[in-house]
Amino acid sequence: MSTKLFVGSLPWSANDEDLQNAFAAHGNVLSAKVVTDKETRRSRGFGFVEFETEAEANAAIQALNGAELKGRNIIVSEAKPKK
DNA sequence: GTTGAGCGTT
Numbered sequence: 879m880s881t882k883l884f885v886g887s888l889p890w891s892a893n894d895e896d897l898q899n900a901f902a903a904h905g906n907v908l909s910a911k912v913v914t915d916k917e918t919r920r921s922r923g924f925g926f927v928e929f930e931t932e933a934e935a936n937a938a939i940q941a942l943n944g945a946e947l948k949g950r951n952i953i954v955s956e957a958k959p960k961k
Numbered sequence: 962g963t964t965g966a967g968c969g970t971t
Contacts, residue, residue, distance in 0.1 A: 885968095886967060886968085887966085890964085916970050923964080923967085924966090926968075960968080
């Protein structure tokens with residue numbers, strides 16, 4: 879279990895605040911970030927969201943996995959540790 | 962002015 883969520887299939891127009899705005903409705907978002915390309919500064923189409931608790935994270939997964947964001951159906955699942 | 966499975970720049 880983890881409080882970090884992996885969010886995929888994001889629209890190219892999605893930003894950090896778009897993620898936080900969408901996930902904040904289902905839990906306390908500690909941090910939301912869309913991974914952007916370092917060279918082009920454009921979104922890679924996926925991001926990460928961290929919740930206050932695992933319960934909220936799991937609730938957000940079930941609530942937003944497959945949900946529509948900016949016209950795109952997003953994928954939400956538990957993220958793997960960065961380190 | 963593009964792309965579409967995956968697991969993060971600083």
